[in-house]
Amino acid sequence: MKLQDKKVAILASDGFEASELFEPLNALKNQGAEVHIISNKEGDIKSWENGNWGKTIAVDQLIKDTDETDYHALVLPGGVINPDVLRIDEDALQFIRNFFKSHKPVAAICHAPWLLISAGVIGDREVTSYKSIKDDILNAGATWMDKEVVVDNGLVTSRNPNDLPAFIAKIIEEIREGKHEKQVVDA
């Protein structure tokens, strides 16, 4: 197993794209990582699946009770509604920023890079995203690439659920590498 003794936070709220949370969750656990679901709400959060509300998952901890220093990496699933909710939660944005301040791997897929925009961490970085938010990514100062996965010094991004195998492989690789000196918040 490649991720023994590693702890990973998955930050999500209602409306996360089901596969984009469950597939990384299972893959990271299979590699021996301890993975926690962190959210802005207690209890269960609802996925988005095939154009409708889908299965739920139990939240392990509220963002406000969670310390970035307890984790080695952060994963941000997409879905349209989920990041739209979290990007107006200052605790969520600060939690994300702290991973960049600590140079730790962060992975975001689909619409999740909206969170990176609002956290102020992707000016001058190379990323991809779901195609609908390309304009927002470019306007934030980042370089947008149409690739299944883009890795830039600990920042891993992908476009959509079809990219999950490449996305997950690179997350595991970046967590194994550990801290990345050039993974920082915007100047």
Added chain:
Amino acid sequence: MKLQDKKVAILASDGFEASELFEPLNALKNQGAEVHIISNKEGDIKSWENGNWGKTIAVDQLIKDTDETDYHALVLPGGVINPDVLRIDEDALQFIRNFFKSHKPVAAICHAPWLLISAGVIGDREVTSYKSIKDDILNAGATWMDKEVVVDNGLVTSRNPNDLPAFIAKIIEEIREGKHEKQVVDA
């Protein structure tokens, strides 16, 4: 009636916030306007209402069969999913741009200003929007104001369904005024 002989297009797709389409539609009709629902899909489109799929409305015409020159003004309802779908439809973006090229009133509420970003029409304009997309609006070069309605030379924007009375009153006023010379696409 204030809008006799006026034709207004409402551009929407699945996931439009119900009140943000139906309330302007009814108010404009009550003032004598002819109002058409224009969409990227045929048949009915589904609203978003109280956190779930809601009532539907029949589409009058596909975007690709619709000519901006037939209309005096354009209304863009919000909802998170609806503009996220339309902003990757080049016909939709060109349709929106044409209203700006013709200096005609355009009204956008909630998440609909994402469409204005992707159409390239709000650099250097004064607008408001749902709070979650404020960062995207600012990064597009616009000035964002926390007001129930912002009117800038034929461009009418509001934040959320609570602002609908002010939004609708200003739409009617701008349509009555007609063309606005400073309503243009970005240079």
